[in-house]
Amino acid sequence: MNSLKQKGGMHFAGYRIGETYCLSPSTSIIAVDQVPKLLNQIPGTKPWLMGAGRLGRQLLPFVNISRFLNIYRDPALGNEAGAALFVKGGEGVGNVALVVDEICEFLLASELRDCDQSEFMIPPGLGKSMRKAVTARGRTWALIDLPALIADDKLQNVDLT
Amino acid sequence: MSNNSSIVSLATIMVLLSGGAAGYTGYQFLKNNTQQGFLLKASYQAQTSAMQAIYLAERAATDSSYNSDMANLENVVEKAFAALRNGDPVRGIEPAPPVVLANLESLQKVWAEISPSISQIVSQRTVTDQYSRTLADTQRTAAEALKAAKEARASLEASSAGPQIKGQLSKAVSSLEEGQQALSSDGAINSDTLRAAASAFSQYVTTLARLGPSLPKDQDFMTPLVKSYREAESVVRLVQKTIDNASGVSENIPHAKTIWNVRDRVSSSAASLIGSVEALPDSRPMGITIVAGLGGLTLLLSIISMLMMRSITSSRTESIETQGRHQEVSISTRSKHLKLLLDEIELVGQGKLNTRLTEDNEATRDIAKGLNKTFGNFATILDEVKETIIGLSAATEQTLITEQNVAQNRGEQDKAIEHISQLFGDLSQFINQIEDMTLETQQISDDMVQKVASGESSVTQVHDNILELQQQTLSIQHRSKHMIESFQVLETIAQVVAEVASRAAMLSFNANLMADELQDKGQSIRIANAAKAMSRLSEETKDAVVQINVQLKTMNDAARENQSAVDRAQRETDKLRDRSNVAQDALKDIKDLAGNLTLGAQRATEDTKELKAKSSDVGDLVDSVNQYSADNSAASEQTAVAIKNVNRQAQDLQSTIAQFSKD
Numbered sequence: 039m040n041s042l043k044q045k046g047g048m049h050f051a052g053y054r055i056g057e058t059y060c061l062s063p064s065t066s067i068i069a070v071d072q073v074p075k076l077l078n079q080i081p082g083t084k085p086w087l088m089g090a091g092r093l094g095r096q097l098l099p100f101v102n103i104s105r106f107l108n109i110y111r112d113p114a115l116g117n118e119a120g121a122a123l124f125v126k127g128g129e130g131v132g133n134v135a136l137v138v139d140e141i142c143e144f145l146l147a148s149e150l151r152d153c154d155q156s157e158f159m160i161p162p163g164l165g166k167s168m169r170k171a172v173t174a175r176g177r178t179w180a181l182i183d184l185p186a187l188i189a190d191d192k193l194q195n196v197d198l199t
Numbered sequence: 200m201s202n203n204s205s206i207v208s209l210a211t212i213m214v215l216l217s218g219g220a221a222g223y224t225g226y227q228f229l230k231n232n233t234q235q236g237f238l239l240k241a242s243y244q245a246q247t248s249a250m251q252a253i254y255l256a257e258r259a260a261t262d263s264s265y266n267s268d269m270a271n272l273e274n275v276v277e278k279a280f281a282a283l284r285n286g287d288p289v290r291g292i293e294p295a296p297p298v299v300l301a302n303l304e305s306l307q308k309v310w311a312e313i314s315p316s317i318s319q320i321v322s323q324r325t326v327t328d329q330y331s332r333t334l335a336d337t338q339r340t341a342a343e344a345l346k347a348a349k350e351a352r353a354s355l356e357a358s359s360a361g362p363q364i365k366g367q368l369s370k371a372v373s374s375l376e377e378g379q380q381a382l383s384s385d386g387a388i389n390s391d392t393l394r395a396a397a398s399a400f401s402q403y404v405t406t407l408a409r410l411g412p413s414l415p416k417d418q419d420f421m422t423p424l425v426k427s428y429r430e431a432e433s434v435v436r437l438v439q440k441t442i443d444n445a446s447g448v449s450e451n452i453p454h455a456k457t458i459w460n461v462r463d464r465v466s467s468s469a470a471s472l473i474g475s476v477e478a479l480p481d482s483r484p485m486g487i488t489i490v491a492g493l494g495g496l497t498l499l500l501s502i503i504s505m506l507m508m509r510s511i512t513s514s515r516t517e518s519i520e521t522q523g524r525h526q527e528v529s530i531s532t533r534s535k536h537l538k539l540l541l542d543e544i545e546l547v548g549q550g551k552l553n554t555r556l557t558e559d560n561e562a563t564r565d566i567a568k569g570l571n572k573t574f575g576n577f578a579t580i581l582d583e584v585k586e587t588i589i590g591l592s593a594a595t596e597q598t599l600i601t602e603q604n605v606a607q608n609r610g611e612q613d614k615a616i617e618h619i620s621q622l623f624g625d626l627s628q629f630i631n632q633i634e635d636m637t638l639e640t641q642q643i644s645d646d647m648v649q650k651v652a653s654g655e656s657s658v659t660q661v662h663d664n665i666l667e668l669q670q671q672t673l674s675i676q677h678r679s680k681h682m683i684e685s686f687q688v689l690e691t692i693a694q695v696v697a698e699v700a701s702r703a704a705m706l707s708f709n710a711n712l713m714a715d716e717l718q719d720k721g722q723s724i725r726i727a728n729a730a731k732a733m734s735r736l737s738e739e740t741k742d743a744v745v746q747i748n749v750q751l752k753t754m755n756d757a758a759r760e761n762q763s764a765v766d767r768a769q770r771e772t773d774k775l776r777d778r779s780n781v782a783q784d785a786l787k788d789i790k791d792l793a794g795n796l797t798l799g800a801q802r803a804t805e806d807t808k809e810l811k812a813k814s815s816d817v818g819d820l821v822d823s824v825n826q827y828s829a830d831n832s833a834a835s836e837q838t839a840v841a842i843k844n845v846n847r848q849a850q851d852l853q854s855t856i857a858q859f860s861k862d
Contacts, residue, residue, distance in 0.1 A: 049711060051711075064712050070705050071705065072701075141704065141705065141708055143734075144708060144711040
């Protein structure tokens with residue numbers, strides 16, 4: 039992959055989905071922001087599609103990725119809104135706002151070390167877009183290919199039918 | 200003898216009787232004489248006055264000047280009647296006897312017939328006065344008319360008038376003179392006389408009227424003639440008036456006649472009255488002869504009784520002398536008999552009770568008989584006395600034993616009483632102890648009341664403090680709440696800070712992304728550095744927020760604990776307040792109980808006092824019982840002494856009567 043080639047000078051954005059800490063190249067992310075408080079569910083759409091929001095002049099769909107991946111959410115953690123990652127989509131996909139549970143850190147590619155991924159457990163829905171497991175700053179991270187995740191047919195098919 | 204004395208007393212009584220009768224009749228005679236003189240005087244006065252009144256009535260009927268005499272006479276008659284009827288109480292003259300009163304009654308009856316007429320005449324006085332005045336006027340006018348007529352005739356005589364006229368005029372004047380004489384006569388003028396005078400005057404007037412034209416018209420002659428003519432006319436008028444007045448007087452005339460008519464009856468009645476008064480001495484039982492007879496009888500009886508007494512006295516003296524001699528003889532015999540009797544009585548006195556007294560002597564028979572019987576009885580009595588003395592000595596012994604018993608009883612009684620008084624002493628000591636205890640109880644109760652009162656005030660203070668504490672706790676609670684609210688505000692602020700931190704983190708993230716995007720390496724590095732700094736700030740802020748949150752949590756917990764502690768304190772103070780209320784109530788109850796206890800103690804003290812008084816009463820009672828017992832014992836002792844004395848006297852008596860024996 040492109041990201042792996044330019045490993046030395048690349049920046050990775052760290053975030054958390056459920057209990058899984060994920061890393062993605064900063065090039066695939068346009069910006070991060072808070073989830074708008076007033077998002078209206080569009081009638082006739084899947085429940086994980088939270089509604090449409092704006093990034094500048096652009097209107098984007100907001101997708102609750104935890105819900106999309108059927109990840110159990112511990113109610114004791116509170117109803118935190120989390121944060122929205124504005125992801126660059128490829129051609130025919132368009133940009134999508136992914137609502138993750140937490141934005142963690144911004145890491146350099148040089149900080150990452152490969153590790154044995156046999157012990158690493160991730161939610162089933164993420165497996166398709168996970169490339170590798172790495173360790174950095176005392177934590178094991180999953181390298182997630184965000185454009186591949188948003189290009190998933192399931193995610194593209196938002197209506198209930 | 201007795202015969203003689205009765206004759207003497209009889210004679211004395213007779214003398215006294217005849218003397219009394221003579222005195223009484225003499226007094227009655229004198230009294231009757233005085234009465235008769237008085238009655239006779241009154242009767243004569245009544246007769247004279249009545250007759251005078253009758254004779255005066257006719258004159259008084261026409262002349263009012265007699266009216267006062269008339270009234271006086273009537274009064275005198277009435278007075279005389281009253282004197283006859285009532286006598287003279289001042290001089291002690293009794294009223295007239297019934298015979299005189301009957302005659303007086305008849306005279307009064309006759310007088311009663313004329314009495315109204317007399318009063319009528321007396322009351323007609325005014326009319327009579329007017330009549331007299333009018334009559335006097337008439338007489339005066341008639342005299343003036345006659346005088347004028349005489350003047351006229353004299354001037355006519357002097358004139359040259361015809362003799363026929365002169366004759367006629369002098370005739371008329373003479374008739375006038377007759378009329379005037381009839382009017383001025385001093386005798387009784389009745390209506391007939393008046394009418395005759397009036398006709399004479401009217402004849403004169405008619406004669407003048409007839410002669411008038413033929414009379415000479417001389418002034419000297421005509422003036423008196425006209426005057427006489429007018430006077431004569433007025434005389435006629437006055438006479439007519441007098442007659443009219445006389446008709447008022449004439450009312451008196453029938454009365455006067457009535458009075459005159461009864462004249463004879465009055466005089467006869469008065470005469471019979473006088474006769475009856477004069478005949479009074481004949482009708483009285485006590486004449487002068489009776490008085491004189493009784494006086495003589497008294498004198499005679501006195502002389503006879505004196506002579507009789509003299510003879511009786513001499514015969515009495517003789518008989519007394521004889522009796523004296525008889526007495527001397529019988530007294531000497533009797534003294535002999537008495538000497539014998541005395542000797543025998545002397546024997547008995549020496550103790551020989553069976554000595555018989557001589558009963559043969561006549562003088563001493565009765566005495567001897569009586570004494571024999573008495574001495575027999577005396578012997579019997581002596582026997583009985585001896586028996587009695589023996590019985591008495593036995594009784595004395597019994598009494599002495601009884602006295603001993605009484606003394607013994609008294610000792611026991613004394614012991615019992617002593618025991619009782621000891622018991623009462625113990626009781627009073629016990630009562631005193633009770634009293635002391637009651638007083639102590641009362642004092643304790645009073646102390647308790649005081650202490651309870653102070654405790655109550657303390658509890659009240661505690662209660663107030665509790666209330667204050669509660670209030671302060673409440674304010675603490677309020678402040679704590681306020682603090683908790685402030686903590687919440689602080690939490691909100693901390694959240695804002697956290698939000699700022701997360702925003703800053705996001706901003707650094709976006710800055711990093713932007714630095715990656717930039718082609719200019721230098722700019723990219725600067726932005727990346729800024730992003731790093733921002734990220735660091737965000738991390739520090741986050742840490743600070745975490746610390747703040749931890750601190751806030753600790754403070755919050757502390758505040759909550761404080762709150763709960765305050766709540767607990769509140770509950771505790773509530774409980775404390777309830778307890779203090781209960782304590783107050785309990786103290787009040789204790790106070791009431793203590794008050795009741797004080798009252799009870801006071802009552803107990805009073806009761807104890809009463810009991811004490813009763814106990815002292817009982818002590819007095821015991822004393823009096825003791826006294827009574829002592830008295831009883833003394834009485835018993837005295838009885839014993841008395842009985843001993845009686846016994847001694849009985850012994851003395853025995854020794855005294857020992858000398859008397861039947862042998």
